[in-house]
Amino acid sequence: MKKYILLGVPLIFYGQSLLIYFSNVHQFLLIILQVLLNIAIITGCMIFLLKRTRLQNVFDWIIGICFSVYFCILYHNTVEFLFIFDYVHFTLNNLRSTIHFSVNLIPIKGILDVLHNNPSPLFQIVGNAFMLTPFAFALLYFKWSKNNKQAIWFSFLCTVGIELVQFLQSILSSMFEIGMGRSSDIDDVILNTFGAVVGVGCYYLWVKIKQLVNQKIKNSGVTF
Template sequence: MGSQYLVITVLSNWLVILLISLWLCSKVRLDNFFKYIVLAIFTLHLFVLHQYVLYFNIDWYFTSTYNGEHQMTANLSLVPFHTIIKAFTTPVFVPVYFVQIIGNLLLLTPFAFSLRYLSIANSNFKAVLAMFFTSLGIEVTQLFQTYLSSGYEHFQGRATDIDDLMLNTVGAVIGVLIYKIFMKGFHSRKASITSYT
């Protein structure tokens, strides 16, 4: 029975992310080889992101003991900069804090770059806005998952932190800036080659 739930877990998770990937790919304009590479990395990153931040373990709910004591506030932090300040003011150096900060800062950076470079988003603002709502969706989903799993014994919920939303959004801005620098360099190189020939 457990193996059946495991199959359902794997299929449901990957089917959702596959459909999202196909929908995004349908909006891409591929007119050079480098865009194919970016699209491949973008799609791979989408699957990896889902695996680490949104994977919904259906199998666990059917094999764990339910106690009915759900907690909405478990692992919830709505105070801006609380986690960031804590990382820099803790007397003892805790590497995991900085790994989380850097990880959240860079989490959506490739996505923002890809949205602009692959012409999925037709403006920098829309790319950043899309990443903001993506991050918000991740945090709300993690809150929902934590609430569900808190009703079971030995639950390990995901953290829902407003600082994650802020860092993800700043990371999206970084991705857009990288895109602008990249395109400026690309056009400069193209202009120099044209003038040379």
Template sequence: MIRIDYPTFLLPALVLWIFWRRNKYHDVGRELWVNLFFLYGLGVAYVTFFPLTIRVSTLRHVNLIPFVEMKWLLYRPIVAVMNLGGNVVMFAPLGFFLPLLGGRRFQSFVKTTGAGLLLSVGIEFLQYLTGAREADIDDVMLNTLGAALGYWLYLLWQRRTTTQEKRP
């Protein structure tokens, strides 16, 4: 078993980020959004993988039956709300940042939500491979819902800023 703590991951990630972004300060506003997106990504990595424990055993668990984990709403509502809300809230910033920073590529609901779906599947797959956590289809569904919600929030924000710019 190999265990990697978050600070062990965080320090090299920050050094590489600073090195990569060192000459990219063309637009201060955009750089602020890009750096906020990076910090958001570090937060998602922290919540979904750390402490990262890679198990050598072949025992893995994956739930491919939808709504199984959501049954906790009946038995432990506080835990269920935290799980449901946490998964949705964790991916809402992704749905906001992708159209904001991704240019024309992520200006559609389908592409942004699809990216949320693919990222969520990737996270669950890595959780399955490492054996550190249980891979769950409910998480994929809730994360995708969060990305869709984030895209909707982006549209509201975009409409509001556009309306304010048109005022004299």
């Protein structure tokens, strides 16, 4: 049961935002609702993963804490729910315009747009490329997936799920200004899946290093 201490990470991560808006009562009440919803979603996902997790040594705990922080950051930067509730006049043209400008289904087009229009394109592309690398590594490290193919498949489903949620958030934003308008891009799926492959490679590199180190210290009886 000690492993459920990690559920405190999202509480700390999102709890600090309450202090920022405490001075404005009306905004504070809205922020409470927003924070509670996001904490509930993250906590539910973490409980699902922790039920399948065994933390047997110090290094397992370190990886577990790092993954918990990473998971909060990943959620915050991709699908976090924001409440604005500022009604806008909705028309079908607005919806079509939102879909046109926020959805890209042409491979490589999004990457080229970033290279031409973003002041720091390398940062954004590399960020997307390695966004799910820790996720894929954790899938194998904690045995949440049975093999590398399954880890890549789960990562692929994760990135597709993120893009679908972002698409729905764009629709809600265009209709009612509920949340943040986000873009959905097939290139993000490609880059994220590539990052998952890198994560799988990092795990197998870790296994090889672990085997070499354990061979050197096997007489001492200490392993990690």
